[in-house]
Amino acid sequence: MITFEQVSYQYADGTMALNQINLSIEKGKKIALLGNNGAGKSTLFLLMNGILKPTSGSILYSGKKLTYKRKEIQQLRQQVGIVFQNSETQLFSSSVYEDIKYGPKNLNLPIEEIERRVKEAITLTETESLKDKPPHFLSVGQKKRVAIAGIVAMDPELMVLDEPTDGLDPYYSNRTMEILGKIHHQNRTILLSTHNVDLAYEWADEVIILNNGHILAQGTAVEVFNKRDILEKSHLQKPWIMEVFERLQRTNVSNKKYPRSKAELFEMME
Secondary structure, three states, X not given: OEEEEEEEEEOOOOOEEEEEEEEEEXXXXXXXXEOOOOOOHHHHHHHHOOOOOOOEEEEEEOOEEOOOOHHHHHHHHHHEEEEOOOHHHHOOOOOHHHHHHHHHHOOOOOHHHHHHHHHHHHHHHOOHHHOOOOXXXXXXXXXXXXXXXXXXXXXXXXXXXXXXXXXXXXXXXXHHHHHHHHHOEOOEEEEEEOOOHHHXXXXXXXXXXXXXOEEEEEEOHHHHXXXXXXXXXXXXXXXXXXXXXXXXXXXXXXOOOXXXXXXXXXHHHO
């Protein structure tokens, strides 16, 4: 879907946010991006959407190298939707309904198709009760769901979410992840950044660790979180469920496959 070839990005103040990274994002996956503050996660996302242009290197979308012509970037942004960490930056209409409608309306779609997409997005994100409210009256969790709905209504191939559970209590964090589960399908990739290794381990098909502008690891959750040296370098801990399971293996659990959730772990222990 998206391929980075030797991509670097340097800000005007001299900060090298990304340094010659090579990365492929495949269709249909759930991907978690981890890294400390300043690792380059937000820069990576802005490059994917064409908001930033690499200082050097090339980005390919569906095998075609981006040339950053206006029409090409418009098409890219229809297929790569970003939900920013601060959802308020994306909500500006007089009502939630109008905000969700804004994206598909600007695609010049038929009215019937716009209404269908908005209705589907509202249903998936459970925002029906909010549709007539001004966005600035909503809670942090509600704003996050509305921002996600606005991107879903665009029907992108790739959804990018910058810290989607940041600032949310456990209830709204779980609700947000449930919504991401609903909107994911084989033709849509969801890529999110997070500092929560437990969330990444349980949810993601693939985990990427970014550190100081370099990709240190990319693979399945079990593969990545078993790289102790990389976890230490990135100031990350192994997910608690892996640590507990490894201790159980040294005692009386014969199963060799790591559980991916608390329910799976408890089932092994019965």
